Amino acid sequence: MNTFQRTLEIRTSPHIKNDIRVDVIMRNVVFALLPVAAFAIYAFGFTALVLLTVSTLSCVLSEHLLCIATGRKSTIGDWSAAITGLLYGLTLPPGLPLWMVAGGGFIAIALGKFMFGGLGNNMFNPALVGRAVLQAAFPVAMTTWAPAFAPDRFGAILGSSLTFPFATPVFQAITSATPLGAMKFDHQMTGSFDLAMGLVGGSTGETSSLLILLGGAYLASRKMLNWRIPISIFAAVAIFSGIFHLINPTQYPSPIFMLFSGGLMLGAVFMATDMVASPMTTLGIIIYGSLIGVLVVIIRIWGGLPEGVMYAILFGNACSPLIDRVIQPTVYGTRKQRQAS
Amino acid sequence: MLTTSLKMKTFPHGVHPPERKEETSGKAIHRFPFAPVMIIHLSQHTGAPSRPIVREGQEVVRGQKIAEAEGFVSVPMHAPASGIIKKIGLAPSTLGKMIPAIYLQPFPASGQEVIEGTPCDVETATPDEIIKAIQDAGIVGLGGAAFPTHVKLKIPEGKWVDSLIINGIECEPYLTTDHRVMLEQIDDIYMGIRYTMKATGAKRAIIGIESNKPDAVEALRKTIPPDLPVTVEVFKVKYPQGAEKMLIKGLLNREVPSGGLPVDVHVVVSNVATTAEIGRLLPHGRGIQERVVTITGPGVEKKGNYLIPIGTPLRYALEQVGLRDNVSRVFLGGPMMGQALASLDIPINKGTSGVVVFTENEDARIPEKIYPCIRCAYCVDACPIFLNPSRLGILAKNEQYDLMAEEFHLFDCFECGACSYVCPSNIPLVQYFRIAKAIVRERKAAS
Numbered sequence: 001m002n003t004f005q006r007t008l009e010i011r012t013s014p015h016i017k018n019d020i021r022v023d024v025i026m027r028n029v030v031f032a033l034l035p036v037a038a039f040a041i042y043a044f045g046f047t048a049l050v051l052l053t054v055s056t057l058s059c060v061l062s063e064h065l066l067c068i069a070t071g072r073k074s075t076i077g078d079w080s081a082a083i084t085g086l087l088y089g090l091t092l093p094p095g096l097p098l099w100m101v102a103g104g105g106f107i108a109i110a111l112g113k114f115m116f117g118g119l120g121n122n123m124f125n126p127a128l129v130g131r132a133v134l135q136a137a138f139p140v141a142m143t144t145w146a147p148a149f150a151p152d153r154f155g156a157i158l159g160s161s162l163t164f165p166f167a168t169p170v171f172q173a174i175t176s177a178t179p180l181g182a183m184k185f186d187h188q189m190t191g192s193f194d195l196a197m198g199l200v201g202g203s204t205g206e207t208s209s210l211l212i213l214l215g216g217a218y219l220a221s222r223k224m225l226n227w228r229i230p231i232s233i234f235a236a237v238a239i240f241s242g243i244f245h246l247i248n249p250t251q252y253p254s255p256i257f258m259l260f261s262g263g264l265m266l267g268a269v270f271m272a273t274d275m276v277a278s279p280m281t282t283l284g285i286i287i288y289g290s291l292i293g294v295l296v297v298i299i300r301i302w303g304g305l306p307e308g309v310m311y312a313i314l315f316g317n318a319c320s321p322l323i324d325r326v327i328q329p330t331v332y333g334t335r336k337q338r339q340a341s
Numbered sequence: 342m343l344t345t346s347l348k349m350k351t352f353p354h355g356v357h358p359p360e361r362k363e364e365t366s367g368k369a370i371h372r373f374p375f376a377p378v379m380i381i382h383l384s385q386h387t388g389a390p391s392r393p394i395v396r397e398g399q400e401v402v403r404g405q406k407i408a409e410a411e412g413f414v415s416v417p418m419h420a421p422a423s424g425i426i427k428k429i430g431l432a433p434s435t436l437g438k439m440i441p442a443i444y445l446q447p448f449p450a451s452g453q454e455v456i457e458g459t460p461c462d463v464e465t466a467t468p469d470e471i472i473k474a475i476q477d478a479g480i481v482g483l484g485g486a487a488f489p490t491h492v493k494l495k496i497p498e499g500k501w502v503d504s505l506i507i508n509g510i511e512c513e514p515y516l517t518t519d520h521r522v523m524l525e526q527i528d529d530i531y532m533g534i535r536y537t538m539k540a541t542g543a544k545r546a547i548i549g550i551e552s553n554k555p556d557a558v559e560a561l562r563k564t565i566p567p568d569l570p571v572t573v574e575v576f577k578v579k580y581p582q583g584a585e586k587m588l589i590k591g592l593l594n595r596e597v598p599s600g601g602l603p604v605d606v607h608v609v610v611s612n613v614a615t616t617a618e619i620g621r622l623l624p625h626g627r628g629i630q631e632r633v634v635t636i637t638g639p640g641v642e643k644k645g646n647y648l649i650p651i652g653t654p655l656r657y658a659l660e661q662v663g664l665r666d667n668v669s670r671v672f673l674g675g676p677m678m679g680q681a682l683a684s685l686d687i688p689i690n691k692g693t694s695g696v697v698v699f700t701e702n703e704d705a706r707i708p709e710k711i712y713p714c715i716r717c718a719y720c721v722d723a724c725p726i727f728l729n730p731s732r733l734g735i736l737a738k739n740e741q742y743d744l745m746a747e748e749f750h751l752f753d754c755f756e757c758g759a760c761s762y763v764c765p766s767n768i769p770l771v772q773y774f775r776i777a778k779a780i781v782r783e784r785k786a787a788s
Contacts (some may be wrong), residue, residue: 009669010683011707012772013534014758015676015699016358016514020719078712120713120766226718227411280718280731329727330752332586333599 020210025224026079033213039208048204058105063115066114073152087213090205096144097163104130124317125274145201178202180262184289195260209265209302216269225273233268233287236293267309277317286328351577352587356723356759363425365637366517368645373476375422375447379652380432383441385690386481387488388414399426404455416479416489421650422447437472471540478622479629484612487692494540505543509613510583511548513675516695518633521646522614523557532620541609545570551578577703581757640668640698656685670699677758712766720760730760730770737773746781762774
């Protein structure tokens with residue numbers, strides 16, 4: 001019996017392992033984002049397709065080259081750079097000059113991720129780091145919104161996209177206001193149906209709340225996204241803005257409008273849920289989500305900017321190590337002892 | 342369906358590994374022949390090794406005591422077959438060390454009859470007499486821990502017990518030993534419960550079974566003796582539901598204090614096969630000479646539940662069931678906490694609840710690449726003790742072992758392996774914790 005002459009392998013238990021790996025999680029996040037990206041291309045045309053391609057490629061290439069330059073094995077196989085690139089692209093205004101897109105993509109990876117030590121060590125969601133830098137450097141370009149569903153959107157790319165690096169981009173005469181901008185500066189409200197379906201202006205991928213929620217629900221069902229994060233953000237936004245709406249419905253927008261406008265859906269479902277930059281315990285996550293939700297409402301209502309999701313999430317990211325330090329799970333069998341003593 | 346799942350008991354956290362019990366759960370317990378030579382380890386239990394009371398060349402009969410307990414935390418050994426003591430010397434242990442053992446060569450004609458000793462009558466015996474009888478029978482925890490049962494049932498001065506929990510959870514994948522015992526040894530189980538309740542002073546007994554064994558639940562519920570305060574409770578299928586602490590939490594919502602024992606929350610937990618053994622042996626004053634072992638896994642030809650004499654060499658046992666060609670790993674116990682073996686020349690012991698054989702196909706599923714921790718918190722949500730394995734893992738990597746023990750409850754970890762099982766980065770968390778514990782213990786001993 002040759003079986004009994006075999007070399008036996010020794011490992012320590014557990015001898016079995018479930019099938020979910022880091023690259024599987026990351027790949028599924030990309031899949032969940034694809035419908036959102038497809039809708040963005042449908043709404044903003046060829047321009048959005050080029051922008052998302054450039055944003056994704058710039059992030060993946062940056063990570064690959066940075067790894068090689070520092071003498072490490074390339075880590076693009078874990079798909080996390082692809083998520084960053086796609087997400088980052090979806091937060092940008094369509095028509096943003098492509099050289100800014102590429103530059104921001106490099107910054108997202110280099111400053112937001114690589115400098116901290118790569119995957120797992122980033123303090124902030126890298127996509128938002130890239131976007132924040134662009135927002136600070138190019139405030140006009142970052143708040144100029146091309147209209148959705150322009151008739152010739154599949155025929156040509158927007159002129160502003162092809163601006164030569166460091167030249168002042170020339171935007172088309174017709175730009176659209178985002179619902180939040182209209183609310184803040186013109187006191188105009190957009191209908192909730194248009195908001196939910198994404199029939200409005202805004203960043204490339206933030207407009208279709210429905211598809212974002214579907215992608216989030218898919219990930220949550222596979223436990224690749226902690227549903228408590230978006231839910232606690234939504235709850236905080238709804239309750240906090242609802243209180244003001246009840247006090248003065250003409251001055252303050254309704255909670256429905258708050259939930260479905262701007263980058264809240266995309267931010268709450270795909271950005272705030274970055275596993276690396278969010279807390280680990282359930283209580284910690286609820287605190288983190290509520291903090292982000294409250295900050296979004298504060299910035300939107302009282303801040304100088306029409307939109308506050310990005311800064312609110314970055315602030316939440318900054319707080320999560322502190323939250324994790326303070327909120328630790330209560331270890332089994334230690335509760336009673338405390339009562340007794 | 343919904344109502345039953347709502348009624349089911351469980352603990353918070355835990356994981357759901359594939360159960361893989363269907364291949365053996367329907368197979369009745371099948372008796373093994375005697376091996377040509379048997380090896381009886383003198384320390385197959387927690388505590389002091391037993392002291393041999395036979396000499397080489399002596400003839401013994403099946404059930405005869407061949408080694409005496411050495412102190413209270415120790416148990417005697419009984420001859421698993423009638424035969425000749427060939428040798429008293431060293432034999433390999435599961436951990437690879439050489440440890441003292443008795444080699445027994447059974448007579449070709451050795452039968453199944455067992456000699457009887459002094460019966461212990463459940464009606465007339467005092468608790469201390471029952472505890473003495475359990476020790477004399479050589480009974481240890483058959484669930485795998487192999488802790489002497491009489492020590493566990495001896496309630497310390499000043500403490501009391503209100504509930505006896507009979508552990509029929511069997512949450513390890515593949516294993517079906519307890520399942521078969523609950524179907525085939527029902528009378529022994531109830532008899533064992535009588536002895537155990539009397540020994541501990543428990544006022545009631547609760548049998549806990551996972552919902553994947555509905556036939557066992559039904560069989561036991563149907564046969565509860567009318568005079569016995571026993572209930573059968575169904576638990577959600579979840580690992581590690583069978584751990585004492587998880588069982589107590591799920592059933593009574595009590596938490597055993599950190600560093601304490603179940604008796605601190607007035608509970609004694611006893612494995613169902615151990616209980617059946619008490620009920621089977623004590624009325625006849627016999628000693629334990631065989632146990633039920635599930636031999637299964639993709640590498641085994643004739644998977645099943647076998648009644649195997651203690652001391653049967655594993656190699657002989659595996660020859661009986663047949664192995665496939667591409668065997669790569671053999672371990673004792675289930676795949677979550679089982680002990681991988683470097684050699685097949687070890688015997689089946691009292692604590693051997695299962696033998697699982699894996700092939701190269703299963704090895705291919707073990708990932709090699711370790712990613713950085715992405716703080717996904719899967720481990721935090723898996724840990725039944727509510728530790729933070731992610732944080733502990735980072736500390737272990739930085740060799741901050743003392744900090745792990747002092748501030749992050751390292752020694753509350755009972756090494757169930759749920760964290761390593763779920764980690765998407767393949768970080769060997771529980772493996773780190775074992776090393777950390779060993780180093781902290783060593784440092785403490787040195788200082």
